[in-house]
Amino acid sequence: MDSKRCFRAATQKPPIGKRSVESLGMRSFDLNLARIFILLYETGSVTATADTPHLTQPTVSYSLAKLRRHFGDDFRRTGAD
Incomplete structure (x- = not known):
């Protein structure tokens, strides 16, 4: 493999379904928060x-606050369901 292709392969992000645990910040995620x-x-x-x-x-x-900080989202519902 030539160096340009090797560099390109190393710097490309994998498809969304194949991202690593580290890239999603899930290495230290508490599964109790998911529950x-x-x-x-x-x-x-x-x-x-x-x-x-x-x-x-x-x-x-407290758990909801931790989820909000981890994912950068406020998880608030808006409008009627």
Whole structure:
């Protein structure tokens, strides 16, 4: 392989489905946050999510803040579903 093709192959981003764990910032991602996000999505509120066993409202709020910081998104719903 010549040096130009080698450089091009090394600098190209892989397709979205094949990005590495590191490039998505998922190496240190806490999977418990994913569980809380799913519960938040299903219930639609922090309070309802906190009503599930082993969770409190401050824990859910803190987890949501960590998710927002990690993904750079506020995860707020807008409009009617």
